[in-house]
Amino acid sequence: MLVLGIDVGAATAKAAIYGNGKILSTAIIPTGFDIIKTANEVTLLVGKRIGCSIDDIDFSVSTGYGRNIVPFANKTITEITCHAKGVHFLFPEARTIIDIGGQDSKVIRIDKSGNVISFSMNDKCAAGTGRFFEVMARVFDLEISEIGPLAIQSKDPCQISSTCTVFAETEVISLLARGRSREDLLGGIHKAMVLRIISMAKMLGYEKQVVLTGGVAKNVGVKKFIEEEIKMKVMVPEEPQITGALGAALLAEAEFSKQLTSGEK
Amino acid sequence: MGTINTLSTYLERRVSDLVRLKKEGKKVVGYVPGGFMPEELVWASGAIPIGLNKGGNYEAVLKSTEFLPRFFDTFSRSQIGYWALEDPLYRLPDLVVVPSTDKSIETIASCWELWTETKVFKLGVPHNVESDHAFQYYLEGLHLLKEELEKLTGNSITEAKLRKEIDLSNRMRLLLRKISQMRKSERPPISGKDFIKLNHASFYTDRDYMLTNLESLSKELSEKDGKKGPRIFLIGSSMAEGDYKVYDLLESAGADVVVEDFSEGIRPYWGEIEISDDLILALADYYFKKRTPLPALFRPSTEERSAFLLKLAKDFSVNGIIWYSMLYRESYDIEGVYFGRQAEKKGFPFIKIVTDYNPAENFSLQTRISAFIESITVR
Numbered sequence: 001m002l003v004l005g006i007d008v009g010a011a012t013a014k015a016a017i018y019g020n021g022k023i024l025s026t027a028i029i030p031t032g033f034d035i036i037k038t039a040n041e042v043t044l045l046v047g048k049r050i051g052c053s054i055d056d057i058d059f060s061v062s063t064g065y066g067r068n069i070v071p072f073a074n075k076t077i078t079e080i081t082c083h084a085k086g087v088h089f090l091f092p093e094a095r096t097i098i099d100i101g102g103q104d105s106k107v108i109r110i111d112k113s114g115n116v117i118s119f120s121m122n123d124k125c126a127a128g129t130g131r132f133f134e135v136m137a138r139v140f141d142l143e144i145s146e147i148g149p150l151a152i153q154s155k156d157p158c159q160i161s162s163t164c165t166v167f168a169e170t171e172v173i174s175l176l177a178r179g180r181s182r183e184d185l186l187g188g189i190h191k192a193m194v195l196r197i198i199s200m201a202k203m204l205g206y207e208k209q210v211v212l213t214g215g216v217a218k219n220v221g222v223k224k225f226i227e228e229e230i231k232m233k234v235m236v237p238e239e240p241q242i243t244g245a246l247g248a249a250l251l252a253e254a255e256f257s258k259q260l261t262s263g264e265k
Numbered sequence: 266m267g268t269i270n271t272l273s274t275y276l277e278r279r280v281s282d283l284v285r286l287k288k289e290g291k292k293v294v295g296y297v298p299g300g301f302m303p304e305e306l307v308w309a310s311g312a313i314p315i316g317l318n319k320g321g322n323y324e325a326v327l328k329s330t331e332f333l334p335r336f337f338d339t340f341s342r343s344q345i346g347y348w349a350l351e352d353p354l355y356r357l358p359d360l361v362v363v364p365s366t367d368k369s370i371e372t373i374a375s376c377w378e379l380w381t382e383t384k385v386f387k388l389g390v391p392h393n394v395e396s397d398h399a400f401q402y403y404l405e406g407l408h409l410l411k412e413e414l415e416k417l418t419g420n421s422i423t424e425a426k427l428r429k430e431i432d433l434s435n436r437m438r439l440l441l442r443k444i445s446q447m448r449k450s451e452r453p454p455i456s457g458k459d460f461i462k463l464n465h466a467s468f469y470t471d472r473d474y475m476l477t478n479l480e481s482l483s484k485e486l487s488e489k490d491g492k493k494g495p496r497i498f499l500i501g502s503s504m505a506e507g508d509y510k511v512y513d514l515l516e517s518a519g520a521d522v523v524v525e526d527f528s529e530g531i532r533p534y535w536g537e538i539e540i541s542d543d544l545i546l547a548l549a550d551y552y553f554k555k556r557t558p559l560p561a562l563f564r565p566s567t568e569e570r571s572a573f574l575l576k577l578a579k580d581f582s583v584n585g586i587i588w589y590s591m592l593y594r595e596s597y598d599i600e601g602v603y604f605g606r607q608a609e610k611k612g613f614p615f616i617k618i619v620t621d622y623n624p625a626e627n628f629s630l631q632t633r634i635s636a637f638i639e640s641i642t643v644r
Contacts, residue, residue, distance in 0.1 A: 065628070080636035116640035118614065123629045203602070 005248025008066030011102025015046035018249035059256035086247030088114025100216035151221030154187025194225040268482040295358030305430035310414035316468025320505020338369035339591040340503035345376035440479035441534040454489040457522025458512035465506040495520035501589035502597040504530035592621040
């Protein structure tokens with residue numbers, strides 16, 4: 001049995017093929033203007049890596065912000081449920097997920113079976129998402145991958161009081177003009193962003209093991225400041241962007257098996 | 266469903282009927298339906314009460330920015346928006362009664378006072394329901410309202426007229442309660458959306474017509490079974506007429522609302538007014554003191570009210586509770602967090618969602634509601 005999970009997010013599209021109890025292939029590409037085209041491309045890529053095509057897939061589940069328009073998906077499931085399943089597969093002891101994507105962030109509490117207990121989501125404000133870091137990297141003329149390592153070098157992170165991306169950018173420029181170091185400014189930016197996420201986690205309630213996912217999980221500064229704030233070790237999957245697609249694939253397998261058992265397939 | 270369709274057709278022409286009645290000399294009294302304004306007094310004065318409870322339209326929110334700062338409760342700000350958009354219902358009242366329950370609702374009164382020619386009556390609603398001083402203040406407000414209505418209509422509110430109106434309104438409460446309780450069934454015979462629409466209709470239909478239709482609907486429903494699916498308790502500050510997005514999203518996720526509680530937008534129906542020698546006192550006793558569930562959470566009745574709502578959740582076998590907040594209605598935001606923790610302690614999955622009536626929020630609301638339904642379906 002081969003099943004496909006496809007997670008079309010605002011910034012990137014991810015796909016995972018699962019079969020025989022293993023993750024067989026994964027792929028990530030940027031989400032283009034045309035979501036259907038992006039979904040087709042990422043599916044082609046994830047299949048090509050193991051020499052299969054969409055015709056070889058028994059069942060597929062789509063998730064993410066573009067989930068409703070993936071033409072070949074047999075079922076759609078929200079990214080909240082999919083992340084929970086994907087993280088549970090990789091970290092069976094996980095009870096809290098902090099997912100920070102390109103344009104949203106969420107905190108999900110899960111039980112020992114990987115079912116969602118409760119969740120909180122910010123998809124209305126860029127501060128607290130990957131977009132915030134993209135804007136800040138541009139201010140320093142740095143690549144997005146460079147800002148985390150610089151942030152953790154700070155000995156005295158600046159206080160960034162603005163909670164809005166646009167105003168934070170202005171505040172950073174004015175602090176730069178006052179001669180604050182790049183490291184301290186980036187340290188402050190990371191801390192401000194982490195405080196937003198952690199206040200969401202505190203409101204919801206969190207417990208260990210905490211797993212950080214989404215594109216921003218690749219940022220070592222974010223991981224460090226979260227650990228400092230919650231005084232707990234945070235786990236990061238080897239490929240933190242793929243958990244939604246993986247969960248979708250696992251749910252596709254469960255659904256297909258159910259249909260086989262009930263004779264629908 | 267026969268009666269629901271009949272009512273919908275009637276509602277389409279009700280506003281023009283009201284315009285005609287006003288031209289014929291009837292006085293129209295608008296009010297914010299937050300559960301503290303005794304409609305019985307208005308009917309007994311010979312005027313027609315209409316609950317001003319529209320919402321769900323982002324155009325009204327945008328229009329309101331001409332009068333109010335942007336950071337203000339979505340429902341309350343929409344009210345001046347509808348007036349400015351010349352909604353016919355909002356242009357009818359000769360008098361608007363606003364029970365001042367919190368600063369958001371109080372601002373509805375201020376907007377009518379500042380920007381319209383319509384006369385406004387502010388009915389003070391103190392927060393301490395247990396204090397005799399607070400009760401006397403509310404009671405005094407009802408006496409003043411009675412005088413105001415008599416002055417407006419030129420009619421005197423006699424004991425006989427008021428007694429008749431209390432009987433009729435009690436009948437309406439009883440029928441709404443009977444219909445609501447049918448939703449305890451595994452297959453509720455009426456959808457959550459139809460039930461809330463019945464409440465909304467009752468705010469401006471002719472009450473005799475409404476009573477006749479509620480009687481026939483109650484008979485129809487007793488022989489009907491509806492859909493089975495995840496059962497939701499919907500709670501919040503305001504459920505405005507026209508704001509049915511959450512109901513539609515729940516329905517598309519295979520779930521439905523089986524019980525609800527709102528401060529604005531639903532007629533309190535869990536109890537009846539006990540008639541006594543002093544009818545104004547009886548009204549105050551019911552509307553201010555004995556009403557179930559007790560007035561909004563942020564008053565000193567928090568624990569009793571939470572307990573009552575959690576009992577409702579149990580009695581209606583709900584699978585989850587959705588707290589529906591208006592953006593910038595802080596008092597309910599605060600209570601939503603408190604009540605959510607009480608609900609979770611009792612084992613009820615809980616989620617808080619927020620609206621600004623903005624179509625741009627549709628997808629994020631859909632994601633939250635779908636994820637919530639997915640999570641309760643596997644439990």
